[in-house]
Amino acid sequence: MRNLQTGKKVLAGLAGGALLAAGLQFAAPAAFGDDAVERTISGTLADSTPFRFTVPAGWNGTVFVDLDGSGNPSAVARALIDGGAAYGGTSRNVTGWNIAQALDNQVEALERLGAEIGEPTRAIAMGASQGGFVAAGVAQRHPDAIDGVVAMCGGLSGTVSQWNQKLDTVFVLKQLLDREGELPVIGVQDVTASTNGWRSLLAAAQQTPEGKARIALASAIGQLPAFAQGAALPDPADLDAYQAGWYGALSGGGLPYIGQAMSSRRNIEIFTGGNPSWNVGIDYARQLEKASPEAQAAVAALYAEAGLSLEAELALVNATERIAADPAAVARFAEGLQFNGDISVPVVTLDNLGDQISTIAQQAEYARLVGEAGNGDLLRQAFVPSAGHCGFTDAERVAAAQLLLHRLDTGSWGDRDTVEALNAHAESLDLGVARFVEYTPDRFNRSPLDQDLEGIPVTAEVTDESGALTLTVA
Incomplete structure (x- = not known):
C-alpha cells in the first residue's frame, strides 16, 4: 500500500500470488493471515460516517474500500473476501454530494482499518455509481493512499x-x-x-x-x-x-x-x-x-x-x-471533482452501454484526459451491452476486480484485458452471465476543458502537485 506519510510505495506484491482457476485465491504473506476466524472491523469516522470492513481468516493483505461498503457484504464483496481480501468501506448517507469529503473518508477508513489490523500490502478503491466516481476520485486526489481502482458506472467526466x-x-x-x-x-x-x-x-x-x-x-x-x-x-x-x-x-x-x-x-x-x-x-x-x-x-x-x-x-x-x-x-462543486487524467495507479472502469444515469460518453472523456496526460497504459475500460444504471452481473463486477488484481500482481495487463479473456474469466466464476464487448464511446460533448466549446464562462487549470483542478468563473 502507498504510505500516507512519506508518499513512497511500501514494498508490496503478494508472495506466490498465483491465481487459481477462478482467479480469486492468493498465497498469503507471512505477516498476514494469523487470525483463524473472519473478523468485522467497524466504527465511526470523524464526520460521523460509519465504516465497516470484513477481514477473512487468512487475510492476504489486500483490502478493497468502497463508498457503499459499510453494510453487509454483497455477493461481489463476498467473492473477494472468500478469495482472501478484506472488503468494506463507508456510507454515502452522511456525505451525500459532498464528494470531496467522501474522498477523504475513504483514506480515513483505510487508516482506521490499518490501526486495527496492520497496514495492508495494497489497497484498492472500488465502487459503483457515485461509488465508482469516488473510487476514481481517490486515484487523483489521494494517489499515495491506494494501489489501484475499480470504478463502475461512475460518470467520469466530472x-x-x-x-x-x-x-x-x-x-x-x-x-x-x-x-x-x-x-x-x-x-x-x-x-x-x-x-x-x-x-x-x-x-x-x-x-x-x-x-x-x-x-x-x-x-x-x-x-x-x-x-x-x-x-x-x-x-x-x-x-x-x-x-x-x-x-x-x-x-x-x-x-x-x-x-x-x-x-x-x-x-x-x-x-x-x-x-x-x-x-x-x-x-x-x-x-x-x-x-x-x-x-x-x-x-x-x-x-x-x-x-x-x-x-x-x-x-x-x-x-x-x-x-x-x-x-x-461551481467552485464548491468542482472540488468534488473535475478529472484531469493525472493518475499514477492502475484503473479499471466498467460501464454498460445503456446506462441512463452515468451516460457512456463520459467514459470517453475520462479516457481522453488520461491519455492526454500520458497515462493511458494505466487505464483499461470494459463495457457490457445492457440497459439500466449499473446493469452488470456479479460475474462481470468480480472479473473487473480480478483484472486489476492481475495488473497489480504481474505489473502488466498481459492478455487479461481482452474481451475474450474477460468473458472466459467471468464465466468461470459461476456468478452470472458474461457479456463483455468491444466498444468505443462517443466523445463527450460538454467538457469545460474542451476548447471546441465557445463561450463557457469558466477557465480550468491544474494548480498544485495534488492534481486539484481549479475552475475560475469569468
Whole structure:
C-alpha cells in the first residue's frame, strides 16, 4: 500500500500470488493471515460516517474500500473476501454530494482499518455509481493512499461536466415541450411533483410524432442511450425502436434520467448553495452535430416524419435566454471533482452501454484526459451491452476486480484485458452471465476543458502537485 506519510510505495506484491482457476485465491504473506476466524472491523469516522470492513481468516493483505461498503457484504464483496481480501468501506448517507469529503473518508477508513489490523500490502478503491466516481476520485486526489481502482458506472467526466450536460437535456425539453409551463430545469423545490410532472408531460409527448421528435432531439444532445431497460438493444435503422429506447432511458423504469435530473439537482444545489450548471454560450446546433451519426440521422428522420423543421427548432432553443451559474456553487462543486487524467495507479472502469444515469460518453472523456496526460497504459475500460444504471452481473463486477488484481500482481495487463479473456474469466466464476464487448464511446460533448466549446464562462487549470483542478468563473 502507498504510505500516507512519506508518499513512497511500501514494498508490496503478494508472495506466490498465483491465481487459481477462478482467479480469486492468493498465497498469503507471512505477516498476514494469523487470525483463524473472519473478523468485522467497524466504527465511526470523524464526520460521523460509519465504516465497516470484513477481514477473512487468512487475510492476504489486500483490502478493497468502497463508498457503499459499510453494510453487509454483497455477493461481489463476498467473492473477494472468500478469495482472501478484506472488503468494506463507508456510507454515502452522511456525505451525500459532498464528494470531496467522501474522498477523504475513504483514506480515513483505510487508516482506521490499518490501526486495527496492520497496514495492508495494497489497497484498492472500488465502487459503483457515485461509488465508482469516488473510487476514481481517490486515484487523483489521494494517489499515495491506494494501489489501484475499480470504478463502475461512475460518470467520469466530472461533477461540473456531467451536470452541465444534464442541464442541456432538460433545457432543450423545456423549450420544446413546456416553454410556457412551470416545470423546472434548475431550482427544483418539490422533487416528487417535478418528476411526476415531467414524466406526465413526456408520456403525452410520446404519443405524437412531434413529441417523439423533440424527445429524440433532447436525448441526442444529452448523449442519452437509445436503450431502454427491459428492451433489446435497438438497431439504429429501426427508427421506432431507437426512439422508444431514448424515451425509456429518459422517463421509463424505476430510475429514469428525468427523475435523477430533479432529485440529484435539488440535493446538489442544497449542498453547493446555488446553481453549479450553466449553458451560456452553448450552441445547441453544434451540440447535436457532436452526437453520433446514428443519433443525428434518427433525429433528422423523426423531424421529417413529424413535418417539423429541425433547424427552426434548434434556432428557437438557441434564441432562448440562457442559465448562468452561481460562481461559488461551481467552485464548491468542482472540488468534488473535475478529472484531469493525472493518475499514477492502475484503473479499471466498467460501464454498460445503456446506462441512463452515468451516460457512456463520459467514459470517453475520462479516457481522453488520461491519455492526454500520458497515462493511458494505466487505464483499461470494459463495457457490457445492457440497459439500466449499473446493469452488470456479479460475474462481470468480480472479473473487473480480478483484472486489476492481475495488473497489480504481474505489473502488466498481459492478455487479461481482452474481451475474450474477460468473458472466459467471468464465466468461470459461476456468478452470472458474461457479456463483455468491444466498444468505443462517443466523445463527450460538454467538457469545460474542451476548447471546441465557445463561450463557457469558466477557465480550468491544474494548480498544485495534488492534481486539484481549479475552475475560475469569468
